């Protein structure tokens with residue numbers, strides 16, 4: 001694990017490297033920022049660097065600690081996330097208090113090096129777990145570093161937020177993602193740039209759309225083809241959306257679709273990510289009235305199904321798609337042509 005392998009975030013990485021070099025590492029950090037930009041990879045790399053016996057701006061990669069970190073079996077690194085011990089998503093998709101207790105026990109013993117705990121999805125702690133965890137933040141065990149990782153930091157308890165050194169990870173620049181896709185994944189430049197534009201600064205979104213694991217392309221095409229009045233089609237699509245592993249990603253794609261309609265109707269079709277949106281906007285003889293209202297509806301539905309709300313996915317998708325095709329706040333259906 002090397003800081004060199006992390007895309008972008010130079011300033012943030014320098015803060016962390018300098019903290020290690022100066023021996024001034026905070027007890028607890030919050031790595032916040034959108035999903036899929038490298039927060040967890042940075043947290044693991046940082047934990048490794050903290051334990052390297054020969055750190056010189058980078059972990060050496062060859063000492064015993066580095067090798068154990070690389071193999072993922074260093075006793076000084078614990079990662080907790082909203083899954084149960086068998087790796088299955090816990091029924092509530094939350095971090096339970098028993099996991100926090102285990103971490104607290106592990107932190108009690110003194111260790112060689114720095115004990116690091118990464119809490120991935122820190123906003124998804126059960127309330128009791130968050131309260132228990134707060135105690136650890138209030139009295140951090142000697143020689144330990146806690147790194148909270150969250151894409152929804154505003155949902156953390158203010159008392160937790162206030163105790164962490166905050167490192168904010170911004171979306172990656174499109175150029176960085178395009179370089180990665182063309183350089184390391186062998187995509188031709190046009191394809192790499194197109195995917196980079198759609199990925200909203202997230203490398204994991206870019207990689208997901210590359211293998212299209214959740215069937216995003218097909219679902220988005222069905223959405224675009226829906227016509228007003230096609231209630232059966234809308235309900236069928238809502239059901240399939242609610243079952244997709246990539247629902248959040250698809251909703252992001254639908255937001256991009258409305259964004260593309262907006263820029264296209266403003267006469268800037270060249271800025272559209274999705275060429276179909278530009279053609280569609282050009283065919284439509286009246287101006288779209290409120291693509292941003294539709295954009296907001298999609299974003300609202302996305303928030304509703306995420307923690308801590310956990311609205312019923314299928315119902316939320318049904319309400320969303322029906323509103324989008326049946327007029328919603330303006331009379332613009334996606335499939336009108």
Ligand SMILES: [Zn+2]
Pocket residue numbers: 051052053054055059060061062063064065066
């Ligand atoms: Zn080392």
